[in-house]
Amino acid sequence: MLKQLWVAALFAASSTGALAQAWPDKPLRIVVPYPPGGSSDIIARAVSQPLSEALKQTVIVENKPGANGNTGTDFVAKSTDGHTLLLCDVGALAISPSVYLKLPFDPSKDLKGVSMLAYSPHLLVVNPSVKAGNLKELVALSQKEKIDFAVTAMGSAPHLAGVAVEKATKAKWEYIPYKGGSQAVADTVAGQTHVVMNGMLATLPFVQSGKLKVLGVSKKTRVPLLPDVPTIAEQGVAGFESGTWQGVLMPASTPPAVVSRVAAELARIIQSPEIQQRLASQGAEVAVIAPADFGPFFERERAKWAKVVAEGKVTID
Template sequence: MATGLATFAPPALAQPSSPASRFPEKPVRIVVAYSAGGAADSQARLAAQHLSEMWAMTTMVENRPGGNTLIATQAVQRSAPDGHTMLSVSLPFALNPMMFEKLPYDPFRDFVPVGLISSIPNILVVHPSFPARSVSEFVAYARSNPGKVTVAHTGIGSITHLSGELLYDKTGIEVTTITYPGSTPAHADILSGRVSAMFDSSMLQHIEAGRVRALGVTSSKRLDLLPDLPTIAEQGFPGYSAAAFYGLVAPRETPPAVIEKIAADLHSVLQLPEVRSRMRDMTFIAGGTTPASFGTFMQDEAARWGDLVRRREIRPG
């Protein structure tokens, strides 16, 4: 005869929460390899602001310019691989192995991609006193005055540098390039006339105010905000195309689940209407990719620009 006693299962053991479910557990830091105020800084701060709101946790931007981005890169390489410290990267991150004989890191071995934040074409601008009103006139003047045209950029291998190198390679002109630690100090010298020209993405307000003259857009298509400004390719230089990109990477051993969470949250932020509107106002094109696709994109950019770096024998100064 059955006793009728009830059978009770033991209580389930509590499962430890995953790193991704707990992230972020403390303030998040995005390290930018350029000074405050430029394009790299602006897009990082825009993303950080909205990630802070989403996570209810402070997400700060730390500027560590210098050393062709090596200072910032090594600082993040040495940080804890937990997602709380990330590096804002652009083209030099992928190109530095081709430019330095000995590099203290490998961008594709020591870091993992998180996602693309934005891409942005540059605009060739000159001081209003410069005697050129088009790219063809700029090239003609530089050809007649070899080495006399001064062009600012934000670092060897940066897109502000390589946009110019691509044009010099196509035309054979010689200019004098001047390296700055970021866009802000370079802008000061362009606005004062101490430097003739710059390929840059963050001078729209100065263009509109007439403080600099825009000659051409580096992308293959015109900008929506400057529809009357032709591309460089349109002005007699077919095939010319250059654009910056900005994204996030993290130290190599950051847990994949944490990377996927950050990437998904970054993608959500980049779909917000207010973020897309702000990026459009800054001539940025909002990104938002998977980690894998961002990694492939950086590999492709390294291969594309690496050909120019080798051909022009570009090395850090």
């Protein structure tokens, strides 16, 4: 009997290894559940070609925006082709169960974490016409006149970060919802809205070109690319930190061998000197988390933002 069990285990291991080597046998899709131009889209396009070369299959980046990222996420959660990946803001995904009364998927049960890839803090930025040079002045201004706060997506991490700052400082924002960070930033650049919080990766170029004015960084320490910009914590919101976490997930039915192979390739790709340097020049940090650590991270993020959601009484029908 022991010999039979040993042979069965050996066969299972060899079958698993063979599956990982045989996969993929057709092109892959990386679904980004937001419009083009945002942080997740930037990361997806940075890793797609190297991943294609590593797996010897075409890798297509497909934007599926809608319902604050839930449309594309639901598409991947229900995918059965074994060749569809989700690349999104994992922090925002962890928020969804707290803010949506109904979700067509359960991120903890229907999706399997593959690898975290990158992190970038949020920047609090304003249109250059806004007469405020720091957070304190912006708060004072908001108490005197209407300040439109562009929301990258209702219930997103930047939205809840704005809610947390509003409550801590007694600011008064008028939230204007958008379908993604790129559109929210574009309207703030155009002067349609006054303020936006968004991932540094997608927002820094507008700061560097003078199209947006940065008032604060949502990190515990100042960032090297903006050494003169104080953190939001420095400006009176003690301990405040938020950011955009880009990660890859696959449907829960994906075989562990496939998850392990994709995770290993992505970790190698994202940590390559070329991509690390490219991300660092835009204010993002490589932040690899293995599949085994993905679940605990997700639950910590969910608990963190659930508290903000409850305190801010944020719900989306």
